[in-house]
Amino acid sequence: MEKSLSHAPQGAHARRAYLGGLLLAIGGAVLFSTKAVVAKLLYRYHIDAVTLIAFRMLFSLPVFAAVAVWQMRSGPPLSVSDRWRLVGMGLIGYYLSSFLDFLGLQYISVGLERLILFLTPTFVLLMTTVFLRRHISRKQWLALLISYCGIVLVFLHDLKGGASNVALGSMLVLGSAASYAVYLLLSGEMVKRLGALRLVAYAMCVSSVACIAQFFLLRPASLLIQPAPVYWLSLVNGILCTVMPVFMTMIAVARIGAGTASQAGMIGPVSTLFLGALVLGESITPWQLAGTSLVLAGIYQLSKNK
Known part of the structure; x- marks a missing residue:
C-alpha cells in the first residue's frame, strides 16, 4: 500500500512533465508556422526577401550569440573539422532554407507554403534511401504518395485561383524544404557529440551573420530605415517565430521524445491555414482542407515508422 502511494506522486509528476512537453511542442510548431503570416504582413511595406530576412536575424542573433557564448564556455573546444561542418550546416540549413522560403512566400499562399515545408521528413526519407541505401x-x-497527393491538390487549387507565379513560388519553397532536409541529415552525427543546444546556437549564429552580410552586400544601408511597423513585425519574426520555437521544440524533444514532438508539430500546417484566413483574409476551401488532411495523414503514417 505504501509502495503504491509513493509511486503515485511520481506518476503524477511524469504526467505533468509529459503534458508540459506536449504543450511546448504544439506551441513551438504554431509559433514557427506563424513566420509565414508575419512575412506576408511585412511584404505589404514593400520590402524584399533580402531585407526581411536580415531584419529577422538582426533581432534573433543576440539571443543565439548569448547561448553560443554560454555553450562555448561550458563545453569542450571544437575541432577544426567540426567548425567547418558547422559553417556548412548553418549556410545550408538556416541561411539557404530561410532565404528560399521567404522568396517563395512572395508568390504563394501561406497555407501552400506550410504544406510544402511539412514535406521535409519525406525528403529526409528519400535522401537516406538514395545516398545511404536504406530500404x-x-x-x-x-505515406509518401498520400502526402504528395495532398500537396498537388492545394497546388492545383492555387493555380486555378489565378495566383501569379505559383509554380515559381512552390519550387522555391520546395528548395527550402530540400535544403533543410540536407541540414537534418548532416546534423544527425554531430548532434550526438555536440548536443542539440550547442549545435543549434552555433548554426543559427552562422546563418544570422550570412543573412546580415548578404543584406549589406546587395542592398544600401539606408534600407535599414523603415516604418515603425516593420521593426515591430521583425521583432515578432525574430523572437516569437524564430528564437522561441527553436528552444521550445528542443525542450519538448528532451521531455517527450522526437517522435511524439514531430507528431505534435503536425498542428503547424493547420494553424497556418487558419491564421492566413484570420489575419490575411486568405480563403479556406474544401480543396485546401482535403489537401491538408492528406498531408497530415501521410506524415502521421511516416511518424509511426521507426
Missing part, C-alpha cells in the same frame, strides 16, 4: 517499406511509400 523504404511499402507503408512508407504509401
